[in-house]
Amino acid sequence: MDGLVELRRRRAALLADRRLTWVFGADEPGATVREAWAGGIRMRIHAPRAAPSSGRPIVLAFHGGGWCWGSPEQSRWMAGRIAVRTGAVVVVPACRLAPEHPYPAAVEDCWTVLVGLRGPGLGGIVGHYLGRDGSLAEEWSASPLRARSHAGLPPALVLTARFDPVRSHAERYAAALRTAGVEVAVHRPALATHAYLTLPGISPASRAGLARVVTFLRGVLASR
Numbered sequence: 001m002d003g004l005v006e007l008r009r010r011r012a013a014l015l016a017d018r019r020l021t022w023v024f025g026a027d028e029p030g031a032t033v034r035e036a037w038a039g040g041i042r043m044r045i046h047a048p049r050a051a052p053s054s055g056r057p058i059v060l061a062f063h064g065g066g067w068c069w070g071s072p073e074q075s076r077w078m079a080g081r082i083a084v085r086t087g088a089v090v091v092v093p094a095c096r097l098a099p100e101h102p103y104p105a106a107v108e109d110c111w112t113v114l115v116g117l118r119g120p121g122l123g124g125i126v127g128h129y130l131g132r133d134g135s136l137a138e139e140w141s142a143s144p145l146r147a148r149s150h151a152g153l154p155p156a157l158v159l160t161a162r163f164d165p166v167r168s169h170a171e172r173y174a175a176a177l178r179t180a181g182v183e184v185a186v187h188r189p190a191l192a193t194h195a196y197l198t199l200p201g202i203s204p205a206s207r208a209g210l211a212r213v214v215t216f217l218r219g220v221l222a223s224r
Helices: 002-016 018-024 072-086 105-118 122-130 167-179 205-222
Strands: 031-038 041-048 058-060 089-093 156-159 184-187
Touching: 002 018, 002 072, 018 072, 031 072, 031 105, 041 072, 041 105, 058 072, 058 105, 072 089, 072 205, 089 105, 156 167, 156 205, 167 184, 184 205
Parallel strands: 058 089, 156 184
Antiparallel strands: 031 041, 041 089
């Protein structure tokens, strides 16, 4: 546990180092950034500067990190740009992390934020979050692919990468959605690996990925 927590601390320090924004990207100048709390959960909120945020659609973005590390700050480059390019308010919560808070803590935090708004070593990471025997991985709330039915879900955009170690899982989920009659698209750049969207300074594919997300969200938000 101590080793993972230390890695998390070091990663947070790298994200906070202004000299490394060329790797991780910086906040979007055209968006305001503020912090708020919901049910004891910190949220980083990005909104376009151009107009008041009231009445705007909300995009809820959960950061990556295998439920064991990660933070809203790692999503700053993408979240701010989505806000400006779609006109939405983008909310990124800081979920509780394993091993201190194993499953279902992160899922519960995500739900708490959603309700409040309405009114990589992957084997080790999964073990910390889902238990050493992996038995909790069968729960649909830990792995949506396990759900008995995917019918009636909203349109989805699944982003993966050619060299993503969990690419097959993501594409199986996309296939399950398609089989259930859900409108789904898959974006898989040829020269990218896992987490490329958080590394705009060294992954050219990040910009095409951002553009695909923006196009998808514009279509979804326009239909609402």
